[in-house]
Amino acid sequence: MSSIICRVHPLPPGKQGGWLSQSLMREWGCQQGQSIKIRIGGKSLITRILGGRHRGRNILLPRPLAAQLHLPWFGETRAVFRNKELHLGPVLGILTTGFTGSPSMPFGSRSALFRQFLIASREDRPFFYVFTPEMVDWTRQVVYGWFYRKDLSGTYRWVRKLAPLPDVVYERVPNRKAEAQTQVQGCRLLFQQMGVPIFNQGFFNKWMVHEALYNHPLTPDCIPEAHRSPSIQTVEDMLERHRMVYLKPSGGSLGLGIFRITRGPQGDYYCRFRNGDRNVLRKFRSLPPLMTQIFGRQLNGLSRYLVQQGIRLIKHEGRAVDFRVHMHKDRSARWTVAGIGAKVAGAGSVTTHGRTGGSLLSTSELLKKTFPGKEADMENRIKETSIRICNALEGHVKGPLGELGLDIGVDYQQKVWLFEANSKPGRHIFLHPSLWDAGKQSAHYITDYSLKLAKF
Known part of the structure; x- marks a missing residue:
């Protein structure tokens, strides 16, 4: 039985028990004088209920009883009746x-x-x-x-x-x-x-996400190659295969501490990173001095990093673009896409984060410009891949998930890639005018999924 919205009133002084309007007595199959449990959040008590002459969906409770239940206020709230228990809220x-x-x-x-x-x-x-x-x-x-x-x-x-x-x-x-x-x-x-x-307990570790998805049957084609605690030789081998890699802190967020290493056609190595409020590019003749420049002679800290395959992303005006896909579970506990924001990297930046000069664009306009005539298909592929990722990932985390932020990339071969998954996603994409309504719906999904978990 799904919940309904009722109005809870204070019962006039001198009357005892809980009172239900005749329509609620009939709807819930209650008997005059029946004992039931009334619950609000973690508080409950047993009382007799009586049918009143009130019309509509009305519940009347004595003030002392409401105080025992710590009812926050009288007025409209949801109610569900099952197994002789009246549950109000939810809280x-x-x-x-x-x-x-x-x-x-x-x-x-x-x-x-x-x-x-x-x-x-x-x-x-x-x-x-x-x-x-x-x-x-x-x-x-x-x-x-x-x-x-x-x-x-x-x-x-x-x-x-x-x-x-x-x-x-x-x-x-x-x-x-x-x-x-x-x-x-x-x-x-x-x-x-x-x-x-x-x-949405806790924060994700990048390596945990990679391990969960890299060989998962739902996501065999969208996870870049990655290795944890890499040696210099591992990074060199990755550059041999992919020409570009990212070094990322396993437990980092907000694009902090990320280095992009590219191997040039003449065998030189280029490293981009953020230093304070500046985007920096440095050139090295070989990889070892580059790595010691970042991590010191003993390579301290490299054990807390992972190396990830670099993807040649689509670009807007010469700057790389990726997508933040904001995912939610609805009241049926199905994953749905609340919004997709296109993020453009700042000049010389390793990431598309706003703090490093990144900016937001309309996803539909960018895809139309990049894949003319195929923009709708491309957007659907991003959505379909994102839903598969969420379904695959939730079996590997502690407790239920109701919201995820996915950093998705698309290359010029129209292949969709996952770079990161966030359990506490920011909401900056909803600042773009094209996503204002999506932002409101996204916020409402939190209540939707909570009602599902509360069995309302």
Whole structure:
């Protein structure tokens, strides 16, 4: 049985138990005076229900009973009735770190990101808050969560309210350092022990992604060759085969610490990398001095890198282009493409990241210019490949996945390649005017998938 939107009212003083409108009594097959369990998030109690004369889908609860359940507020929310249990909500929580104490920006610059998710959820009426591990009172089984709601003047503001533990947790810890905190690890463990679904736990390791996909039957043709902790000879062999390779930190992100090495027609070696706010190109006669220039004589740090086959990507005005494909699971738990952003590398840059001078373009316009007459087919191939990648990858990660950011490349032979997969994808592609509506839908998919996990 799927959930429906109901209105929860306070019961007038002096009346006991829970009251349902006649239409809900009939719809759910409830009997007058029947004992049921009412649950909101991690809180529940047993009470008798009675049928009232109210029309529509209305639920009336005594204020003391609502207080026991830590109902965040009266009003509209979703409800599902099964096995003599009335489940209201659901209660959804975004787990993060970095609380600032500011009432207007409680999570600093990321408050705007979380606000998008909470605003997008309104039409589905869940109880949706943002919280850090320190905001959980495990003894009382409640959370001092931050909601984004209208105040008495009609202005939307961040509001801190006491609420039940969530039915579902969407993890949005900002970085690996924060993820390693004892409080975060302990919080996740306790939720797991309670059976609370947590989706998008942790960060991906590039080598784990490569190992999961390189020989997977769903993705045999879109994963570049790569080797972990390479020796100089391994890099040399890769250059012999591909003429261009990338050295990437296995656990890196945001394009930091990446080197592109190219072997020229005269046997020289060229290395591009980012140094501070500059894109740098250096030339070497042979590979060993290049490698010692980067990693030192002892090649310290190379063990934390992987070498990846370089792909000759399509270009826009002489600059390489790749695509960020933002993927979500919908309410049926099927992977769908929320948006595709075309990213153009900055002048002399190793990557297409904005911080290194990269910029966004319309995907449809770029594909039309690059593959005239075949642009629709090319876009469909990017989408189809992305869905295959997501289906292959989710069997190799801990816990459910509901969102992924894929860095996809296309070469001039129209072959589609995966470079990286991100479990905490940024949303910068939705800043492009062609993707504004897609950005709103993307934010709503978080609620969609949460409803699926909560069995609503």
